[in-house]
Amino acid sequence: MTAVESLVRMNAAAVEDKLRHLLPAAEGPEARVLEAMAYATLAGGKRLRPFLVTASSEMFGVARECALRVAAAVEMVHTYSLVHDDLPCMDDDALRRGKPTTHTAFDEATAVLAGDALLTLAFEVLAEAETHSDPEVRCELVRTLAAAGGCHGMVGGQMIDLEAENQNLDVGAITRLQQLKTGGLIAFSCEAGAILGKAPRQLRHALHAYAHDLGLAFQIADDLLDHEGSTEKLGKSVGKDGGRGKATMVALLGTERARTQAEMLARQAAAHLEPFADKAAALRAVTDFVVTRDR
Numbered sequence: 001m002t003a004v005e006s007l008v009r010m011n012a013a014a015v016e017d018k019l020r021h022l023l024p025a026a027e028g029p030e031a032r033v034l035e036a037m038a039y040a041t042l043a044g045g046k047r048l049r050p051f052l053v054t055a056s057s058e059m060f061g062v063a064r065e066c067a068l069r070v071a072a073a074v075e076m077v078h079t080y081s082l083v084h085d086d087l088p089c090m091d092d093d094a095l096r097r098g099k100p101t102t103h104t105a106f107d108e109a110t111a112v113l114a115g116d117a118l119l120t121l122a123f124e125v126l127a128e129a130e131t132h133s134d135p136e137v138r139c140e141l142v143r144t145l146a147a148a149g150g151c152h153g154m155v156g157g158q159m160i161d162l163e164a165e166n167q168n169l170d171v172g173a174i175t176r177l178q179q180l181k182t183g184g185l186i187a188f189s190c191e192a193g194a195i196l197g198k199a200p201r202q203l204r205h206a207l208h209a210y211a212h213d214l215g216l217a218f219q220i221a222d223d224l225l226d227h228e229g230s231t232e233k234l235g236k237s238v239g240k241d242g243g244r245g246k247a248t249m250v251a252l253l254g255t256e257r258a259r260t261q262a263e264m265l266a267r268q269a270a271a272h273l274e275p276f277a278d279k280a281a282a283l284r285a286v287t288d289f290v291v292t293r294d295r
Helices: 003-022 031-041 048-059 064-085 108-127 135-149 154-163 171-196 201-228 249-253 255-271 274-292
Strands: none
Touching (some): 031 108, 048 171, 048 274, 064 135, 064 154, 108 135, 135 154, 135 171, 154 171, 171 249, 201 249
């Protein structure tokens, strides 16, 4: 295990503890949806986006508790997107993180409600005074995450992805699709530390540029794993993108050119961290991790 993999795992454990604390207890007549929320959220995973939150926060001296609350909120939004993405009306998947998907384990209606509840809980967490003492910072966190997850972010990217099946998109169109669907939440995760730390605008821009290239590299690596990986290793169905004619860089460029593109984007991402020098060591190491991971 590499040093960055160890850091990601340790951070994932801390984020998991924070999620357990923030998720409501499964009590009362609404217990079923609360159980589904916990089932989906506490199912493991890399927790890469929360790691980006805490790593960027450390660069600006942000209190660990504040960073972990924002990291947990990001994971709630990410989990909501996975729960909805797996639904029969979307990608219709039966397996996620090695377990039955939420709609399979419960039912479709409960899965929709669980996703909705996770999304709204994320903003509740960001808006609470425990996340930051400055209400302007909390408002900026809410505004930026809403933009990353909305119609010009993750939701918009999902819409383009659904409509793009069996269409011949070029590199520019696929890049925009991936930038919205995957890159928006990654960008927020990287910028969150700068927002919490009230960093100068130019440093926030550098982190956004880093996140832009990192998010594209991550998605290409994900598509390569879908093309070359195994269900046992990844804990989810593989080969579905190709079978459904989805627009990906792998489909357009082929595996080797796509892999080369991902590696180039990772190098570009690392170069954007130059203003931070050694403070960005963890974020710099992540650029290698996203393109060499095997799950």
